[in-house]
Amino acid sequence: MSDAATAPLSSPKPAMAKWLPRLEAVAIPLAALICGLAVFSLFLLTQGKSPIEFYALIYKAGFSTAFSWQNTLSRVAPLLFAGLCVALPARLGLVVIGGEGAIALGGLAAAVLGAGLTGTSPVVGLPVMFAGAALVGGAWIGSVGWLRIRRGVNETIASLLMAYIAIALMNHLVEGPFRDPASLNKPSTAPLADALRVGDMPVGVEVHWGFAFGVLACVISWLLMDRTTLGFAARIAGDNIRAAQVQGLPVGKLVIGFTALGGAFAGLAGFFEVTAIHGSANASLVAGYGYTGILVAFLARHNPLAIIPVAVLLAGFEASSGLIQRRMDLPDATILVMEGIVFVVILLSETLYGRLPIFALRFWEART
Amino acid sequence: MTDIGLWGVPLAILGGAIRVSTPFLFVSLGECLTERSGRINLGLEGTLVFGAMTGYAVAYQSGSPWLGVLAAALAGALFGLFHGWICKFRGVNDIAIGIAMMLLGMGLAFYFGKPYIQLVAPDLPAIPLGWWSSVPQIQAALQVNALFIIGGLLALALHWMFRATRIGLTIRVVGDSTDAARAIGLNPDTVRLLATAAGGALAGIGGAYLSLYYPGSWNEGISSGQGLMAVALVIFARWNPINCFWAALLFGGAGALGPALQSVGVTQGYYLFFAAPYVLTLALLILTSSPDKALHGAPGELSITK
Numbered sequence: 212m213s214d215a216a217t218a219p220l221s222s223p224k225p226a227m228a229k230w231l232p233r234l235e236a237v238a239i240p241l242a243a244l245i246c247g248l249a250v251f252s253l254f255l256l257t258q259g260k261s262p263i264e265f266y267a268l269i270y271k272a273g274f275s276t277a278f279s280w281q282n283t284l285s286r287v288a289p290l291l292f293a294g295l296c297v298a299l300p301a302r303l304g305l306v307v308i309g310g311e312g313a314i315a316l317g318g319l320a321a322a323v324l325g326a327g328l329t330g331t332s333p334v335v336g337l338p339v340m341f342a343g344a345a346l347v348g349g350a351w352i353g354s355v356g357w358l359r360i361r362r363g364v365n366e367t368i369a370s371l372l373m374a375y376i377a378i379a380l381m382n383h384l385v386e387g388p389f390r391d392p393a394s395l396n397k398p399s400t401a402p403l404a405d406a407l408r409v410g411d412m413p414v415g416v417e418v419h420w421g422f423a424f425g426v427l428a429c430v431i432s433w434l435l436m437d438r439t440t441l442g443f444a445a446r447i448a449g450d451n452i453r454a455a456q457v458q459g460l461p462v463g464k465l466v467i468g469f470t471a472l473g474g475a476f477a478g479l480a481g482f483f484e485v486t487a488i489h490g491s492a493n494a495s496l497v498a499g500y501g502y503t504g505i506l507v508a509f510l511a512r513h514n515p516l517a518i519i520p521v522a523v524l525l526a527g528f529e530a531s532s533g534l535i536q537r538r539m540d541l542p543d544a545t546i547l548v549m550e551g552i553v554f555v556v557i558l559l560s561e562t563l564y565g566r567l568p569i570f571a572l573r574f575w576e577a578r579t
Numbered sequence: 580m581t582d583i584g585l586w587g588v589p590l591a592i593l594g595g596a597i598r599v600s601t602p603f604l605f606v607s608l609g610e611c612l613t614e615r616s617g618r619i620n621l622g623l624e625g626t627l628v629f630g631a632m633t634g635y636a637v638a639y640q641s642g643s644p645w646l647g648v649l650a651a652a653l654a655g656a657l658f659g660l661f662h663g664w665i666c667k668f669r670g671v672n673d674i675a676i677g678i679a680m681m682l683l684g685m686g687l688a689f690y691f692g693k694p695y696i697q698l699v700a701p702d703l704p705a706i707p708l709g710w711w712s713s714v715p716q717i718q719a720a721l722q723v724n725a726l727f728i729i730g731g732l733l734a735l736a737l738h739w740m741f742r743a744t745r746i747g748l749t750i751r752v753v754g755d756s757t758d759a760a761r762a763i764g765l766n767p768d769t770v771r772l773l774a775t776a777a778g779g780a781l782a783g784i785g786g787a788y789l790s791l792y793y794p795g796s797w798n799e800g801i802s803s804g805q806g807l808m809a810v811a812l813v814i815f816a817r818w819n820p821i822n823c824f825w826a827a828l829l830f831g832g833a834g835a836l837g838p839a840l841q842s843v844g845v846t847q848g849y850y851l852f853f854a855a856p857y858v859l860t861l862a863l864l865i866l867t868s869s870p871d872k873a874l875h876g877a878p879g880e881l882s883i884t885k
Binding site: 306308358360361362363364365367368369371372373375376379380382383386387502505506509542543544545546547548549550551552554555557558559561562564 | 621665668669670671672674675676678679680682683684685686687688689690693803804807808810811814848849850851853854857858860861864865868869870
């Protein structure tokens with residue numbers, strides 16, 4: 212074909228023009244993930260450890276049997292919610308990394324409301340706790356968006372400072388006003404009544420309902436972001452805030468709304484940690500899910516649907532941490548090193564978008 | 580012991596401010612240098628923790644705390660070089676890279692630092708500037724570490740460098756306009772690479788202070804976000820090294836508030852006092868930011884203010 216301009220309809224190019232960017236969006240992060248794991252393998256080799264044994268143990272502990280899948284899936288829920296707390300603001304161009312604080316306060320809200328609602332029916336109690344956690348988390352992270360819009364405060368630093376403040380606030384309230392006098396060694400709120408605990412899904416493996424709600428949250432976020440005019444407006448604001456303002460889009464409301472939605476999801480992570488795992492709010496709520504969520508969101512390139520497989524993968528990594536420590540005599544920080552290396556390589560791969568000829572339409576036109 | 584009653588509180592805050600502020604001082608001076616060149620390194624928290632581990636490990640192995648400080652500075656410079664090198668690529672976000680480097684720095688520090696948690700390394704010596712007083716609280720408050728004094732002198736030196744030297748002018752030009760820098764034959768990437776490396780080295784020294792002087796031991800909770808607060812502190816200090824010094828003292832004082840009140844028997848709300856530096860940082864950030872105009876004194880190429 213010599214004259215490409217006259218023949219666009221007779222070739223399969225419209226389909227290609229549609230699929231090439233999608234292929235690029237999957238292939239580059241996947242290749243970066245593999246590269247990151249390869250770099251981490253080199254690190255293991257310098258430490259005299261076998262990368263093959265390492266990855267075999269991850270497979271064994273995280274993904275091989277029904278029991279290991281249960282181990283993995285029970286850790287997915289907070290990563291889904293925490294990943295959304297980073298991904299939704301990121302689509303508007305905001306780097307919000309303080310989800311840990313919203314998890315802590317959301318969990319505390321659920322526990323305090325639950326303690327007050329002892330004896331009520333779960334049909335009333337659980338929705339109130341659910342809404343309370345979402346509201347507190349949403350208000351906490353939403354105020355980061357508000358500060359950004361109304362005061363020009365950098366959202367990255369503000370959200371992280373607020374995470375420290377939130378954790379201190381939670382510790383203060385758990386050790387002071389809301390402390391259950393019976394919790395001696397580990398200050399906690401009063402334990403939830405059994406009726407107000409969230410149980411496992413009826414699917415054969417012991418995975419609590421947080422997983423289903425987390426997946427649902429990802430799907431809803433995807434629909435909202437990629438299939439509604441609201442999400443379209445948000446993405447325009449993320450790409451070019453001036454253009455969005457010129458178009459008359461309510462940039463301020465979009466930013467505050469989506470940061471608040473992300474915060475509400477982080478609050479729900481706290482809700483499920485308290486109602487399905489711990490049974491009360493205490494220092495265990497601060498387990499680092501908010502920070503792993505940052506990695507989840509960046510690996511998924513802030514696509515809510517992609518968050519689901521990425522969160523499962525990272526949950527599997529973290530589920531196998533204990534076995535790796537015991538079998539290979541590696542410190543628990545090994546997983547953190549791996550996550551750090553993968554994170555850096557993933558960000559480095561951002562430079563490849565639009566630059567690899569194999570994903571360009573012209574490359575294929577020249578061959579048809 | 581002389582009874583000085585409630586006077587013990589301001590004295591303890593002063594002493595605490597000097598003790599607590601030193602890591603803030605070094606990290607903020609490092610971040611100031613990096614940001615003046617037009618790049619932001621959010622990863623200094625990881626550099627700080629890795630510097631604390633390196634300093635402690637080398638001081639333990641060699642028996643010399645100053646060798647530990649040197650090693651921490653070198654490790655910090657390596658982290659800075661890595662950050663600067665990655666940011667050179669098109670389309671790579673320096674803030675996101677900073678977050679990744681923060682995770683990586685902490686991961687590596689915890690990984691390599693595990694064997695050193697129980698061990699005892701030699702501390703950096705303190706200079707008793709309170710020798711003239713017979714009041715033990717004053718003597719305690721004025722036990723000043725040499726690194727604090729070095730940091731203060733460094734702030735003056737950096738201020739002079741930005742104002743009056745060729746290097747300072749080069750950094751400022753690169754920070755204010757990449758295009759202008761290219762037009763006069765400077766290579767912005769190289770200048771930023773070096774500024775990030777130097778900033779990383781300073782953050783590494785700040786970390787070594789944490790593990791070798793105050794609190795003076797290595798564990799995984801050694802840093803409570805000083806590296807991040809320093810980034811906010813630089814904004815509050817309007818990218819001026821002298822202001823960084825005063826801001827670091829102020830933050831140190833806020834951090835010393837809780838322990839000082841505890842020492843006179845106020846134990847209520849320990850966690851709230853613990854949060855004081857974060858609340859102060861956030862409040863100052865809100866007060867000094869503005870929604871519609873670029874921050875006064877901000878380098879023009881800085882992504883955080885654009």
